[in-house]
Amino acid sequence: MIVFSIALFIIGIFVGSFLNVVIDRLPRKEGFVTGRSHCDLCGHTLAWYDLVPLLSYALLLGKCRYCKKFIGYEYPLVELTTGILFCIIPLLYPAIPMLSLLDTLFIFSIFVVIFYTDLWYGIIPDITLLLGIVALIPIFVMHPTLLLSSVLSGVVACLFFLALFLGTRGRGMGFGDVKLALLLGLLLGYPRIIVSLYIAFLTGAGIALILILWRKKKLRGDTIPFGPFLILGAVLGLLFGNFLWELLTVYVLHL
Ligand SMILES: [Zn+2]
Structure with a gap:
């Protein structure tokens, strides 16, 4: 299993290398057929040995081989x-x-794109949400009994975020968060969606407070994208959902 995990790590960094291209280009609505093949800073064409994920970066100490920036x-x-x-x-x-594993890898790849496009560009591309819906198909084929819980969780999460969006007139939440909440509700189902949203709001509030105390952000005006926190909650919900649900209900809410 360790060998399999190491293999998946290596596959993961290569997939991540492709996701970099997606994250770079989706917010600018460019096509991504050719891939990242030249230095963003000096335009020099990169060789294959400049494009080995992590390794090239580490060997070159984070600098371009040609312009040294x-x-x-x-x-x-x-x-x-x-x-x-x-x-x-x-x-x-x-x-x-195997099918669950492949589907989860696909879902995590979508999550990586949403996390970083929202963090760096403040955008949750619609195509990522559509691909997320595609990722639901194998789940419902394997577990048709989950369908009702999933749809209900998706609708309730979506309505909750829609209320937040309308209540703050779009300043607290973007509409992208409303659409993402629908996808996450569908993906996670009850009770994992509750755990995920709890983590998202807790970490979101924590980071916002730290940024305000450091005076990096003003209390009004500057907004912090909420998508990355939703994704963080969703990853933890998918991986540790039932365990965290027990922690939350027994130790935090004392139910
Ligand atoms: Zn360069």
Whole structure:
């Protein structure tokens, strides 16, 4: 299982390398057929050995081989995130069926794109939400009994965020968050969606407070994208949902 996890980590950083291209280009609505093949800073064409995920970055100490400027931490960060998310699944669930594993890898890839496009560009591309709906199909084929709970969770989560969106006139939440809440409700179902939203609001409020105290953000005006927190909650909900639900109900809410 360790060998399988290491293999998935390596596949993950290569998928992450592709997701970098998607994250780069989706917010600008460019096509991504050709891929990242030249340096963003000097335009020099990159060789295959400049494009090995994580490894090229580490060997070149984060600098472009040709212009020696810092490439930035974004590319290796996306690759590392994807690699870790990929390899963690079989470690936690050694008996996971292949179809569930592949579907979860697909869902996590979509999550990585949403997390970083919203964090860096304040955008949740509609195509990622559509692909998320596609990822639901294998889940419902394997577990048709989950359909009702999923649809209800999706509708309730969506209405809750719609109320927040309308109540704050779009300043607290973007409409992208409303659509994302629908997808996450469908993906997670009850009670995991509750756990996920709880984590999202808790971490979101925590980070917002820290940024305000550091005076990085003003209390009004500047907004912090909420999508990354929703995604963080969803990943933890998918991986540890039932355990966290028990923690939440027994130790936090004392039910
Ligand atoms: Zn360069």
